[in-house]
Amino acid sequence: MLYSDPMTVAVIGTGFVGVVSAAAFASFGNTVIGLDIDEKKVADLQLGIVPFHEPGLPELLRSSLDTGNLTFTTDYKKAISNAEVIIIAVGTPSKADGSADLTYVHASAEALAKYLLPGAVVVVKSTVPPGTLHSVDEIIKKHTDVAYELASVPEFLKEGTAVSDTMNPDRVVIGVSSPSTAEVLKKLHEPFKAEMVVVSPESAQMAKYAANSYLATRITFANQIANICEHTGAQIGEVLSAIGLDQRIGSHYWYPGLGYGGSCFPKDVRELKHFAEQVGEVPNLFSAINELNENRIPNILKNLDEVVDGLNGKKVAVLGLSFKPNTDDMREAPCLAIIPKLIEKGAMVKGYDPAALPVARKIMTEGNGLSLVDTFDEALEDADVIMLLVEWPEFINFDYSAKKLSKKQWIFDARNQLEPQTVRAWGFEYIGIGQK
Ligand SMILES: NC(=O)c1ccc[n+]([C@@H]2O[C@H](COP(=O)([O-])OP(=O)(O)OC[C@H]3O[C@@H](n4cnc5c(N)ncnc54)[C@H](O)[C@@H]3O)[C@@H](O)[C@H]2O)c1
Structure with missing residues (x-):
């Protein structure tokens, strides 16, 4: 032809x-x-x-x-x-x-x-x-x-x-x-x-799985180092900037946070893990990465419950429902794992997102401790705990001092986007990732 x-x-x-x-x-x-x-x-x-x-x-x-x-x-x-x-x-x-x-x-x-x-x-x-x-x-x-x-x-x-x-x-x-x-x-x-x-077709197919699994590995690696930092006084941001100057490592694509989500990384790592097992590659790295990622949010929430003196009865603003900024894709978004656990622990949750609310309203059930609100302001109203799950610009460039009330309030910066000193100067307790 x-x-x-x-x-x-x-x-x-x-x-x-x-x-x-x-x-x-x-x-x-x-x-x-x-x-x-x-x-x-x-x-x-x-x-x-x-x-x-x-x-x-x-x-x-x-x-x-x-x-x-x-x-x-x-x-x-x-x-x-x-x-x-x-x-x-x-x-x-x-x-x-x-x-x-x-x-x-x-x-x-x-x-x-x-x-x-x-x-x-x-x-x-x-x-x-x-x-x-x-x-x-x-x-x-x-x-x-x-x-x-x-x-x-x-x-x-x-x-x-x-x-x-x-x-x-x-x-x-x-x-x-x-x-x-x-x-x-x-x-x-x-x-x-x-x-x-x-x-070859096989190399092309493997290249796709290998690329996504490598990126998921970097995220998981950063998270494990972050966990260890929390016990040592080290700061994950400082550690990553120091190791990133090694040209073999590089300072790109370090995302300490809630683990990887979205429509690709979780499934691609699981699929590579399964494929590796099928060809007799046991144990394999992908199995460990998958398990660490699946346990990431439950472990963080266990700690959070202690740090905020118990989530029971707390009003929690969940900022960011998509799996990352600039999309409304909620496939394997962190909020889907976090919100049910918050509710299980007795918190009252208001969820907000600049783009993903229509999707959220299709896949999440309101009531029983969860409401999805139309504005950022509504989400923040009277919140005891502000959880910044996704680094949408309007969340990270906001002056939260205007929302400080005369009660103890926490900001959980799950993406390490805010300056801890600034948050403390506003009067909030600061909780970040990979720092004491
Ligand atoms: N979304 C991403 O960021 C991304 C990036 C790289 C690779 N991929 C891969 O690309 C593929 C597509 O991903 P996506 O996110 O675009 O999926 P998607 O779920 O957004 O879209 C898939 C579409 O296929 C349609 N469809 C299903 N069966 C069909 C059929 N028999 N005939 C015609 N249409 C049919 C569905 O209706 C749907 O609109 C996946 O393999 C994914 O892993 C996705």
């Missing part, structure tokens, strides 16, 4: 990854159809409405829709029949045993197969374990006789900066078995002007 320039592309799964990819490829002049089984999502996207909070994405989406290069559908026939490149970007949550749930990847492979153009390239962008292309290939071959190519091009974007990460990637990893497929995918990714690493 002769590939057109620009190309005709289908993106299956228009979640966080799929929409950004579809809009980005369309912005370079490719004809792109985004496909999802969620009719409401497709209808919204076609109108230029992004169904989640991602800075810059509404603008990119609208400009790509305006060119006429981008459309959305729920119809596999329409999306696949003319597509030279088909990108599968559906979700791959982890199952209870930690393995990757490939149900959606397999379902989309089955649904696309009968409409495949001869020579089309099917790209798995979803995060999947090495070997997944074999099962995808088997499924597709059951439904078509046409010759096609398979590839793995994992996604490395970060929610909150997804548009700039996609438009200016650190690298594009192209996992292929044939040089001709590599050429097609290099051409498609050329406008990103990024370094392209062409490897």
Whole structure:
């Protein structure tokens, strides 16, 4: 098949990854159809409405829709029949045993197969374990006789900066078995002007798990050192700045706090742990990282209960419901582990977030000690304990002295964003991470 320039592309799964990819490829002049089984999502996207909070994405989406290069559908026939490149970007949550749930990847492979153009390239962008292309290939071959190519091009974007990460990637990893497929995918990714690493599909898939697990390891490492600091008089911030000057270590990406959350790190570490066990790598680092991360919040809350003279009856402002700033994604957000424990201990919780309230109201039940409030002010009203869970700028740049009442109050700075001396000067008790 002769590939057109620009190309005709289908993106299956228009979640966080799929929409950004579809809009980005369309912005370079490719004809792109985004496909999802969620009719409401497709209808919204076609109108230029992004169904989640991602800075810059509404603008990119609208400009790509305006060119006429981008459309959305729920119809596999329409999306696949003319597509030279088909990108599968559906979700791959982890199952209870930690393995990757490939149900959606397999379902989309089955649904696309009968409409495949001869020579089309099917790209798995979803995060999947090495070997997944074999099962995808088997499924597709059951439904078509046409010759096609398979590839793995994992996604490395970060929610909150997804548009700039996609438009200016650190690298594009192209996992292929044939040089001709590599050429097609290099051409498609050329406008990103990024370094392209062409490897086997298995290496591409492992690179994705390895990258996320390495970052999760840095977070967990910082948290363990922080725990030890709390018993020694050392300060985690000072320790990290000292070790960061070692060029082998670097001062980037140290996040002492509540552990890692979100839609990727927890599941990817669990999936790598499971995969490592399957191939006989026991014990393995990922198992320890996963366990430490799962115990992180319960351990912190145990200490917090003591430090604030018992949470029972306390009014607690929980600031930050998303898993990190600049997103409304609440998948594995710290508040989901923290709020039930606060309530269990008898606290009365007011939760607030600048972007995630609509999501929170869908997945959390108010009453029984929890209310989700519309303003930052309401959350802070009469609070005994202010818990700064997510470093949204409006939380960390706020002068809390205006909220000081004539009672003992604590600020729990779970991201070490405030100056302890300033907080104490305001009249609050300061609780941080990795410092006495
Ligand atoms: N979210 C991130 O920050 C991120 C970053 C890098 C990689 N990834 C990986 O990318 C993949 C997608 O993640 P996401 O966060 O975009 O997921 P998501 O849950 O936001 O979106 C997945 C979409 O796929 C759709 N879908 C499910 N089954 C389908 C089918 N059979 N046909 C068509 N559409 C279908 C769903 O309706 C949903 O809209 C995952 O493997 C994830 O691990 C995610």
